[in-house]
Amino acid sequence: MNPSLLELVKQRTVLLDGAMGTELMARGLPQGTFPEEWNTERPEVIKEVHLNYFGAGSDVVSTNSFGGSRINLANHNLNGRTVELNLAAARLAREAAPPGKYVAGSIGPTGKFLKPLGEFTEAEFEEVFTEQARALADGGADVLLVETQYDLREALCALRGARRASGLPVFVTMTFNLTRRGYFTTMGDSVARSMKELEKEGAQAVGANCSLNSEQMTGLVKVMRPETGLPLIAQANAGKPVLSSGGQVTASQGLEDYVRFVPDLVKYGVNIIGGCCGTDPIYIKAIAQSVFGRKP
Amino acid sequence: MKKETLFLDMHKAIVDGDRARAGELAAEAVRAGLDLVEVVAKGYVPGIQKVGELWEQGEYFLPELISSAEAMKAAMAVLEPELQRSHLRARTSGKVVIGTIEGDIHDIGKNLVASMLQAGGFEVFDLGTDVKLDKFIEKAEAVGADFICLSALLTTTMVNQKRFVALLKERKLRAKYKVLVGGAPASQKWADEIGADGYAENAVAAVKLAKSLAPGRS
Numbered sequence: 001m002n003p004s005l006l007e008l009v010k011q012r013t014v015l016l017d018g019a020m021g022t023e024l025m026a027r028g029l030p031q032g033t034f035p036e037e038w039n040t041e042r043p044e045v046i047k048e049v050h051l052n053y054f055g056a057g058s059d060v061v062s063t064n065s066f067g068g069s070r071i072n073l074a075n076h077n078l079n080g081r082t083v084e085l086n087l088a089a090a091r092l093a094r095e096a097a098p099p100g101k102y103v104a105g106s107i108g109p110t111g112k113f114l115k116p117l118g119e120f121t122e123a124e125f126e127e128v129f130t131e132q133a134r135a136l137a138d139g140g141a142d143v144l145l146v147e148t149q150y151d152l153r154e155a156l157c158a159l160r161g162a163r164r165a166s167g168l169p170v171f172v173t174m175t176f177n178l179t180r181r182g183y184f185t186t187m188g189d190s191v192a193r194s195m196k197e198l199e200k201e202g203a204q205a206v207g208a209n210c211s212l213n214s215e216q217m218t219g220l221v222k223v224m225r226p227e228t229g230l231p232l233i234a235q236a237n238a239g240k241p242v243l244s245s246g247g248q249v250t251a252s253q254g255l256e257d258y259v260r261f262v263p264d265l266v267k268y269g270v271n272i273i274g275g276c277c278g279t280d281p282i283y284i285k286a287i288a289q290s291v292f293g294r295k296p
Numbered sequence: 297m298k299k300e301t302l303f304l305d306m307h308k309a310i311v312d313g314d315r316a317r318a319g320e321l322a323a324e325a326v327r328a329g330l331d332l333v334e335v336v337a338k339g340y341v342p343g344i345q346k347v348g349e350l351w352e353q354g355e356y357f358l359p360e361l362i363s364s365a366e367a368m369k370a371a372m373a374v375l376e377p378e379l380q381r382s383h384l385r386a387r388t389s390g391k392v393v394i395g396t397i398e399g400d401i402h403d404i405g406k407n408l409v410a411s412m413l414q415a416g417g418f419e420v421f422d423l424g425t426d427v428k429l430d431k432f433i434e435k436a437e438a439v440g441a442d443f444i445c446l447s448a449l450l451t452t453t454m455v456n457q458k459r460f461v462a463l464l465k466e467r468k469l470r471a472k473y474k475v476l477v478g479g480a481p482a483s484q485k486w487a488d489e490i491g492a493d494g495y496a497e498n499a500v501a502a503v504k505l506a507k508s509l510a511p512g513r514s
Contacts, residue, residue: 075401111401113404179353179354187359188359240481240485241454241486242486
């Protein structure tokens, strides 16, 4: 029998996947079409992206449901299909997963603010995340990945909602920026406070994604590691998008430069590693080679 | 109350993000018959500048920026009608048309930039999210804008910033407007590549950038 993902994390570094949106663009996602719609309209494409990541060496792929909360979907008049789209997202990743590989149900931020800045209460957010998490769990996710959180309060709502929805382990990544006083979220949450609160609320792994490239991420990892005893996640961006001479959008941090910092990330204590914006299966394959040697 | 004390209180109300107090003090200045242009320049504007500094120092974050911009709005809502009555203007920085570009509905960053520009003395026309390229041009032409600010959060939608600059050129309007781009995936390099006039990493930097490019300056 395969070890659970949490057991695997104890044994060795675990490899996540990279970006989804740009992979869908490369396969013709039209402007104005919300990526989650393709879970039902072009399921074969979503599955293909997952298969490519598994093929590149990912132990875990994350479902195409980052913007799948009812609040996000409402922006595209898809809120009536919240359960259907999240269920489909998890099923597609499950179907693509070879035996012994894992599916993380992706839960991104709502894009709205809690009171007093915004209109929503914490109870409302928690309810919305519970609904999404339940559908992802029902569709076959092994773990729920609350990601790219810039507001600790919202992250805690998602964590509570996800835990309420199922017995699955919940992982949480925050997104931090470097200020003159150190690393903080957009809302001003410090690394120490974020790690502590998430651990207290029952997260099974914590960490950071997005915003920073792999070099900058090493600096953040050094700060995060002493703040938690939980397995640590890092998913760095490949810099920022730039125009290639052919007019294509590519990542500013090239493959070689990106991968150069992978050994440091692992050395400084990352247990679960993957990519974020600008990364693709080629980056993941290179991370796999860096972490595991030739054969992932 | 002495004028200088009042100015200090106004400064504090903005730095504290205290809307009610900022509005009350503005009303007090009106009742006292003070020079309202001076009130804006010496009371409120230094407050919002201080907020920008605190943000740059990593002391303030998004919630504080929003509260302070709201306090500034509350004060200006009291002062502006009075200024207009005396045919005076406190806002001279320039006119800005801003929006999140078509295909993209993310508005947290765009709203913050709009608020800070307004607090910084610009007249701001916010077109909202998923704004068609044509609509930016229509509005800019209609109001006589100086700046067109395009926000995009996604790699998938930032390409529309590039399309917009091309469209302006095609309409022979490129020289008429300063085009500024922003959003998580954008960068100075991106702005240079697509031929935009500027890029700002955040709302505070956006105000500085717009001021440096404002009409009457070169």
